[in-house]
Amino acid sequence: xxxxxxxxxxxxxxxxxxxxxxxxxxxxxxxxxxxxxxxxxxxxxxxxxxxxxxxxxxxxxxxxxxxxxxxxxxxxxxxxxxxxxxxxxxxxxxxxxxxxxxxxxxxxxxxxxxxxxxxxxxxxxxxxxxxxxxxxxxxxxxxxxxxxxxxxxxxxxxxxxxxxxxxxxxxxxxxxxxxxxxxxxxxxxxxxxxxxxxxxxxxxxxxxxxxxxxxxxxxxxxxxxxxxxxxxxxxxxxxxxxxxxxxxxxxxxxxxxxxxxxxxxxxxxxxxxxxxxxxxxxxxxxxxxxxxxxxxxxxxxxxxxx
Amino acid sequence: xxxxxxxxxxxxxxxxxxxxxxxxxxxxxxxxxxxxxxxxxxxxxxxxxxxxxxxxxxxxxxxxxxxxxxxxxxxxxxxxxxxxxxxxxxxxxxxxxxxxxxxxxxxxxxxxxxxxxxxxxxxxxxxxxxxxxxxxxxxxxxxxxxxxxxxxxxxxxxxxxxxxxxxxxxxxxxxxxxxxxxxxxxxxxxxxxxxxxxxxxxxxxxxxxxxxxxxxxxxxxxxxxxxxxxxxxxxxxxxxxxxxxxxxxxxxxxxxxxxxxxxxxxxxxxxxxxxxxxxxxxxxxxxxxxxxxxxxxxxxxxxxxxxxxxxxxxxxxxx
Numbered sequence: 001x002x003x004x005x006x007x008x009x010x011x012x013x014x015x016x017x018x019x020x021x022x023x024x025x026x027x028x029x030x031x032x033x034x035x036x037x038x039x040x041x042x043x044x045x046x047x048x049x050x051x052x053x054x055x056x057x058x059x060x061x062x063x064x065x066x067x068x069x070x071x072x073x074x075x076x077x078x079x080x081x082x083x084x085x086x087x088x089x090x091x092x093x094x095x096x097x098x099x100x101x102x103x104x105x106x107x108x109x110x111x112x113x114x115x116x117x118x119x120x121x122x123x124x125x126x127x128x129x130x131x132x133x134x135x136x137x138x139x140x141x142x143x144x145x146x147x148x149x150x151x152x153x154x155x156x157x158x159x160x161x162x163x164x165x166x167x168x169x170x171x172x173x174x175x176x177x178x179x180x181x182x183x184x185x186x187x188x189x190x191x192x193x194x195x196x197x198x199x200x201x202x203x204x205x206x207x208x209x210x211x212x213x214x215x216x217x218x219x220x221x222x223x224x225x226x227x228x229x230x231x232x233x234x235x236x237x238x239x240x241x242x243x244x245x246x247x248x249x250x251x252x253x254x255x256x257x258x259x260x261x262x263x264x265x266x267x268x269x270x271x272x273x274x275x276x277x278x279x280x281x282x283x284x285x286x287x288x289x290x291x292x293x294x295x296x297x298x299x300x301x302x303x304x305x306x
Numbered sequence: 307x308x309x310x311x312x313x314x315x316x317x318x319x320x321x322x323x324x325x326x327x328x329x330x331x332x333x334x335x336x337x338x339x340x341x342x343x344x345x346x347x348x349x350x351x352x353x354x355x356x357x358x359x360x361x362x363x364x365x366x367x368x369x370x371x372x373x374x375x376x377x378x379x380x381x382x383x384x385x386x387x388x389x390x391x392x393x394x395x396x397x398x399x400x401x402x403x404x405x406x407x408x409x410x411x412x413x414x415x416x417x418x419x420x421x422x423x424x425x426x427x428x429x430x431x432x433x434x435x436x437x438x439x440x441x442x443x444x445x446x447x448x449x450x451x452x453x454x455x456x457x458x459x460x461x462x463x464x465x466x467x468x469x470x471x472x473x474x475x476x477x478x479x480x481x482x483x484x485x486x487x488x489x490x491x492x493x494x495x496x497x498x499x500x501x502x503x504x505x506x507x508x509x510x511x512x513x514x515x516x517x518x519x520x521x522x523x524x525x526x527x528x529x530x531x532x533x534x535x536x537x538x539x540x541x542x543x544x545x546x547x548x549x550x551x552x553x554x555x556x557x558x559x560x561x562x563x564x565x566x567x568x569x570x571x572x573x574x575x576x577x578x579x580x581x582x583x584x585x586x587x588x589x590x591x592x593x594x595x596x597x598x599x600x601x602x603x604x605x606x607x608x609x610x611x612x613x614x615x616x617x618x619x620x621x622x623x624x625x
Contacts, residue, residue, distance in 0.1 A: 102336045
């Protein structure tokens with residue numbers, strides 16, 4: 001696996017307040033979610049990646065460029081979609097995005113051509129000549145994404161990309177982000193408090209708390225429960241089936257409606273075979289069988305409480 | 307392949323940009339260019355630019371008719387020579403400069419008051435500073451974006467008058483009276499534009515609304531100007547016997563300091579406009595000491611720019 005950023009023992013302080021404390025992590029290529037409660041250090045992490053904040057100790061690289069040196073080239077490789085509304089007053093959509101491209105170092109003609117292209121992609125093709133100040137909340141979110149994408153960054157930092165969007169707008173925005181991060185050729189780091197959004201867009205997460213890394217890995221790994229429990233969905237609950245499972249050495253826990261959670265000191269495949277055998281003998285109809293997992297929210301809360 | 311009649315014409319899939327990215331060295335110029343382009347879209351700016359040269363235009367018209375009239379008779383030629391003898395050429399540049407001050411203020415307010423204030427309101431700094439653009443680039447770009455239009459506004463009519471005078475009245479001492487008048491005027495105009503740019507950028511950075519910044523700057527300008535006018539009256543009533551402090555206080559305004567520096571650079575006390583010779587001319591106020599005036603002006607401008615530097619803060623990436 002290759003990484004877009006590698007941070008080692010970073011300590012960032014604002015006066016006496018330590019925002020990042022010996023923080024180490026690796027951000028892999030692809031789509032990564034950045035989770036953590038308010039004041040956890042997510043802001044500082046993004047500021048540090050952009051080279052705005054110089055760490056007191058530690059080292060870090062983004063695409064091989066040292067973040068402690070504050071190199072401007074670094075920001076040519078990164079696109080930022082901030083949480084707050086931001087635009088340049090008095091400009092049309094296409095003028096704003098083209099100007100953002102020029103600010104990133106694109107030649108003026110390329111920036112204008114690319115601005116048209118990116119605005120089409122973000123669904124603002126028909127509104128491109130309107131003054132940005134007249135845009136709706138959803139359109140402002142889209143143009144923020146467009147200005148972050150215009151110079152073709154290799155890493156896109158998205159801060160609460162679905163903030164203030166209606167359900168349809170949220171779906172569209174998540175689709176856009178998912179498309180650019182899956183097959184679009186760029187890596188994405190999404191900071192959001194909306195866990196379903198993260199789950200939908202990202203493959204991996206980084207959990208930060210009190211300036212330290214609490215967990216990192218794929219969402220599937222984070223949601224996995226210890227001991228390989230499996231959820232067995234039945235046509236109807238059968239006490240004889242439950243008793244037979246317990247007699248076979250398995251633990252049975254009630255689940256939602258006609259589902260029971262079965263756990264044993266065996267692999268899910270072995271449990272599957274044993275459950276099938278017992279179902280045949282107790283004449284119980286099994287309708288579904290899947291490895292049990294918790295929700296991302298449960299996993300997140302557990303990591304924070306650990 | 308059959309085209310889909312209901313589908314989009316363009317290919318809307320995301321494609322990464324793999325074109326050229328220039329080294330991020332001159333972002334200040336990108337910002338300045340954009341500020342100037344925004345300013346030039348305002349139609350009233352063009353009107354004010356034209357109006358700023360009104361003194362030179364009237365002077366050119368007067369000189370043109372005097373010269374045309376002189377071709378008619380010997381008596382008119384003598385009258386023209388007498389008229390031209392009374393004219394101090396460098397004072398015409400000084401008058402042109404002084405009479406353009408109001409237009410200069412209005413243009414400064416129009417293009418400068420919102421230069422940072424509007425960016426503060428719209429969180430535009432997030433856009434600027436997340437790109438390879440430093441705080442210094444941003445401030446220099448904003449400063450140049452105000453400075454260049456002001457320089458052109460003052461410089462164009464000055465150059466026009468110089469060209470007309472040099473082509474038509476060189477035999478009447480237009481050039482020989484002060485061969486360095488053009489470079490001197492370039493310096494005067496540049497200093498004036500720099501003073502306005504520095505002060506308005508500083509004031510603008512303190513606000514989130516361009517209008518408030520403009521009202522504050524106009525307030526400072528007119529109040530300080532009122533004070534210097536009072537001092538000037540006091541100086542006139544005292545028939546030039548007022549203490550030196552009063553003489554210097556006549557220049558203690560945004561408008562006054564520019565006039566003072568212009569007088570000192572052109573080495574003149576000034577004379578009545580359009581070559582008129584009033585019977586009881588006002589006592590001319592001598593020019594201030596150039597070094598002191600420049601140092602004080604540089605100090606005030608530095609304070610304004612320092613305020614802007616402090617106000618343009620690092621980006622808050624996540625609220």
